[in-house]
Every structure is written in structure tokens, then in C-alpha cells.
Amino acid sequence: MSIKSYALNNHVPIIKDEGLNLLLATIKENKAKAILELGTAIGYSAINMAKLGNDILIDTIERDPAMYAKALENVEASGLQKQIRLFFSDIKDFVPDKEYDLIFVDAAKAQYGRYLEQFYPYLQDGGCYFFDNMVFHNMIYDIDSIQNRNTRQLVKKICRFREIVQDDRRFDIIKKDDIGDGVWIVYKRSLKK
Template structure:
């Protein structure tokens, strides 16, 4: 699976290279996992998002985390390593190859007691979960974000943070739909619906951050 959004930055390429290459690197096995993922093209959050998460998690200190989109388990492990030992992480994926990689990685990093992997489509799993989570990371199929949003908001604690990744589609999300290739029209339409919903909801406070392919950060008022 190619990590397409790694190659569609929304900021100046020189600035991006600086953010990716000069910011504090990871260390140990997580650094090796990040390097391996980049080498083989496994989908993982880009390094500028890694560092944003490291700072955010240190400040927020969430006790319960929900992730939609585990892939090989890189971001779940990053979250585990940057939160207190008491923090529990639930992560969801439906792709069997990714699930096998993630299970092996959670075992290797000795994190199976802190990270629970739920297998299946998030559309089926999200309605079965109980509130509340104080950090939710949505990093799955982009066209489904608008459908997942009400479930995530229901599951989010009053002081929690919801982060939705890859919402800018390399900036093409701003173009008129007529200019979008047929196969991307659904994602384009649904991401615009997501912005429309979030930006006009008076019960939410949000910020769209241009790290990676755009990270939409949402909290409840």
C-alpha cells in the first residue's frame, strides 16, 4: 500500500524538507520502524506529524485514545510511547495484511497490554464503542470521515481532542469539483462536506493545521 499523502505536501518543498529532516528524530526501535515504513512504502504519518503528536501528547496526557486506521501500528506505538504507562489505546483496522504487521509490532514493542486492536470496518465498530476517549485520531478512508464524525464526537470526552488526518488532498480539495478526476470526486465532495459541517458547528472549536496533507484538529466548546 503506497503512502500517497507523504508525497503530496501542502507547503513549500524546502520548508517541508526542513520539517522532515531537521526536526528531532525518533530513537530506538520506533525510529527503525519509521525508516522501514518509508523504505517499503507502508502508510505512516509523516515525520512533521510525528513531532506535532509528540508535543501535543505530552501536553494533553490523554488516558484513553481511539485510533481509526492502524496500518502497521506505527502511530499507535508513537502514541503509546508518548503517553503515561496508564494510557490505553484502542485502534481499528480492516485490512488483514496490515493487522498482521500491527499485531507483530505491538508484540515486539511489548505494548499488547496497552494497545487493543479491533479488527473490522470502523463503520461497524464505531457504533459499538462506549464513551469516552480523550484523544481520537481518525486516519482511515478519507471519504468516510464525514460518516464517522458523529460517532467520534459522541465518543470524545468534553475536554478531548479529535484529529483528522489527510484532509487537504494535496490542496486539490479547494478546487471546483469539475476539475477533479472522476475517481477522486467522492473524497473531494465528502471532505468539503466535512469542512462545511465542522466549520459551521457552533459547539466545536477547530483548527486546520498544514502538517502532512492537512490535520484537522477539533475540540468541543
């Protein structure tokens, strides 16, 4: 069974096809070679990114033991273990040992603002964050009709993050709200004169 079928059958959340295609195109366009992924799940997106070329190195973080174990198994089966480093950790405790040219953010949506700041020192000038789920099943457009209180809080946080990051002069943003579950590609401006 393919990793994608396994994910669908077992309700593992993975990036949608459209989002993945845009992610891969962004990696190619930017010639990104050092990639950090926040949220491995079972390794589906990490494996797809690594397959783009054997000079692409991925560090990916997952805190769920069952997901991490399955990701290890999948990476081994893919033969890409030289390119993919899997970290079993909470993202908040992860300290990089290098800089990245692309950071794919695909973990807790309520923490996007924190992730942005935590990894800012490790993103190269001109590098980018790739944020998925920026429209959250289109719920950002109709917050008042969300019945579940926790979901409403989460969607409000996503909206707040959108406002903050788009006003942040450290970044140039490409917004693709109509792709997948909403993607923002957030480029780090060079602050050097």
C-alpha cells in the first residue's frame, strides 16, 4: 500500500495534492537544498521532497511516537535515509544545528506565530517559510458560523497570524489561499545593507 493510501485509510493528516505540488515547485524554483519540516506525520511530504534530488536534505520533527515510528519505517523503505533526518521531539524543544533555505510549517496551526519567531534565526536571508492550512477548510471566511468553541478559537488564531505576518516588514509574502488548504509562502528579507 502506498504511503498516501495508508494515510487516507488511517486518518493520518497529510498535505493535499495541490499543496504538495506547490511545495515541490517552490523547492525547485528556489533551488532549496536544506529544508526543515515541522510536523512529519508518517513521512509522506518529507519523502516527496527528498525525491526531488539527492542533494536535498530534510530535517523533520514529530512528537507523536506512533507517527514517528511509522515515518522511520517509511523512510527506510524509501531508501532515502541519507537525505532525511527524523527528529522525535516537540517542535518547541528543537534547536537546529544549521540554517535552512525553506521551512515547511505543517504542525499545530495555533502555534504558527511562535514557529515563525523560533526558527527565524535559522532561516537564511531570501529563504522562505511555507505555511499550509492558512484558510483552514475555508473557515476563516465565516468564523461566526463555527459552532465548536475550540475550532472557533483556532480559526481566530489563524486569522490573527495572517494579519500579523502580512504587516511584518521582515517578510515578502506570496499568498495562495485558493491552493490546497491555503498556502502562504513567506520570504525572509535580507536586513543587510
